[in-house]
Amino acid sequence: MLGFVSSAALLLAIAPALASSSASRPNIVHILIDDFGWNQVGYHNDPSFLEVSTPNIDSLKNEGIELDRFYVHKICSPSRTSIQSGRSPIHVNVQNVHPEVVNEEDPLGGFQGMALNMTSVGDVLKDAGYKTSFVGKWDVGMATRAHTPHERGYDEFLGYYHHSNDYWQQTEQKCSLKKIKDLWIYNETFDGPAVHLANDPACGQDNQELEKGKRCQYEEEILLGAVLDKLDEQAAAEDEDPLFMFYSTHLTHMPLQVPQEYIDKFGDITNEYRQSMRAMSYYVDMEVGAVVDKLKSTGLWDNTLLVLHSDNGGEIMTQFCGSNNHPLRGGKFSNFDGGIRVNALVSGGFVPSSRRGVKEERLVAGEDWLRTYASVAGVGDRWTTDSRAVEAGLPDFDSVDQWPMLSGESAADATARSEVWIGDTTSIEFNGDGDTLVGGLLRDDGWKVVLGAENKMYKICQDVTTPAEYPDGKFTPRVPELKCRKCGRTPEDGCLFNVRDDEAEENNMAEEQADIFDEMIARIDELQESVYSPTRGKTDKRACKAAKNDYGGYWGPFL
Ligand SMILES: *[C@@H]1O[C@H](CO)[C@@H](O)[C@H](O)[C@H]1NC(C)=O
Ligand SMILES: *[C@@H]1O[C@H](CO)[C@@H](O)[C@H](O)[C@H]1NC(C)=O
Secondary structure: OOOOOOHHHHHHHHHHHHHHHHHOOOEEEEEEEOOOOHHHOHHHOOOOOOOOOOHHHHHHHHHOEEEOOEEOOOOHHHHHHHHHHOOOHHHOOOOOOOOOEEOOOOOOOOEOOOOOOOOOHHHHHHHOOOEEEEEEEOOOOOOOHHHOHHHOOOOEEEEEOOOOOOOOOOEEEEEOOEEEEOOEEEOOOOEEEOHHHOOOOOOEOOEOEOOOOOEOOOHHHHHHHHHHHHHHHHHHOOOOOOEEEEEEOOOOOOOOOOOHHHHHHOOOOOOHHHHHHHHHHHHHHHHHHHHHHHHHHOOOHHHEEEEEEEOOOOOOOOOOOOOOOOOOEOOOOOOOHHHHEOOEEEEOOOOOHHHOOEEEOOOEEHHHHHHHHHHHOOOHHHHOOOHHHHHOOOOOOOOOOOHHHHHOOOOOOOOOOOEEEEEEEOOOOOOOOOOEEEEEEEEOOOEEEEOOOHHHOOEEOOOOEOOOOOOOOOOOOOHHHOOOEEOOOOOOOOEEEEOOOOOOOOOOOOOOOHHHHHHHHHHHHHHHOOOOOOOOOEEOHHHHHHHHHHOOOEOOOOO
């Protein structure tokens, strides 16, 4: 069994690097793109396939480090909770419940998202003297202020709390029959619903221009504007404190909405879902380009570490999403690689020149940013453990410091992460509450077991690989339940792949490599003993009451 390889040796190796980098702590810009399918980025396509166009992301990759084996959870809220908390999803959250749920019997974990008393990456960087700002989709909890960015270490927030909202009306979910808006601003002088950023009620995907010269504002424009303003402010600041900007785009999550001029650029694509998704990917690439241009024109670039990745694979449900993870198997909601191995890169002037243009094959997981950033910020030693959480009886960090690998300080064969623990749930509903399961294991040597949930007959779904020109109208829209196969606990009915040799997970080796399979199931059983599995509770009526009575039709903290 591979252990967590020689972390002591790594610590020794990094000591001099830490000393020098803490002298010039970089700005950290973390761009998290929503449901950004493997094949929605230009560099994962044949250059002759002109339909996919992301020139800005492609050049960031070329100037930086491509993380080719970067893993996250298969759905939004758990993946985001893992990133914020520095824990594997199995130790923080595998439930994609809505933020209105409460279980009063569990005052720490009986909510959506990250348990109270867990330290977040925002807390860590704030503690290191960073200015901290969060823009965009949160999806890590809303029940009390302590669940929101305000008390998770972020000085400022402009964004929404739910999994998604309407790009033109900012609405998400209803109370009785009334649609509720989801957009909040928190800064030094203001804390409340972003009413002044609402569009005219007539605005929508089919009505993007109003009469009398009034135009509708696409939500991404508002979010991008806030990010660019913050970068200007940072460039003009008199103090030396660096900035941590967490920019969490709504794109490319559904609904399929984007300004018409972007759709028009993809006029040759006849399938409307694929056309919208390609246009949305192009739009998000334009946003990334605007951030990079701003960093360069303000002079911030040289001392900035820029990280960009998706929160999970693209959602391949044709009639709502139309994303694509070709040539990987499956997509969002599935533990095949199309759901959990995602587009990722590290770039910016802070990346050592010797590391630029490198394609990094070592494993990195979403939970690793917390300790990686702590290390870059010069406070790595302070955050080896989350004592506040441990004292409260909660799981500790699982985050691995990847800076020695990223900076090139560690040996080319030194892997900081030997395993990725793959999360799953017993919940039958996609966004329901359930028990935490270890749904698989990936090892650095490429062996990967996916294990279905016993209460779901060991079924793993989306056992499909979509072609580069997907969706093309041939697949059923009910993709989360599409083409399930049994992935059980024995070599005879189990699923074992070597994803380093077989990236599309075509060759099931469970019978042929029964010893490896059994060893990995034993490791999964061992990990299962360590899971964190609070009951998140049920929708609480007070959420709607607060939306109606306190916030004028907007979601916000309700307890
Ligand atoms: C805070 O947000 C409000 C509302 O958008 C804005 O008017 C104000 O200028 C902001 N304050 C600061 C200090 O950024
Ligand atoms: C959680 O943290 C709060 C504030 O830091 C503290 O007062 C409380 O005792 C902690 N809860 C537990 C169960 O440790």
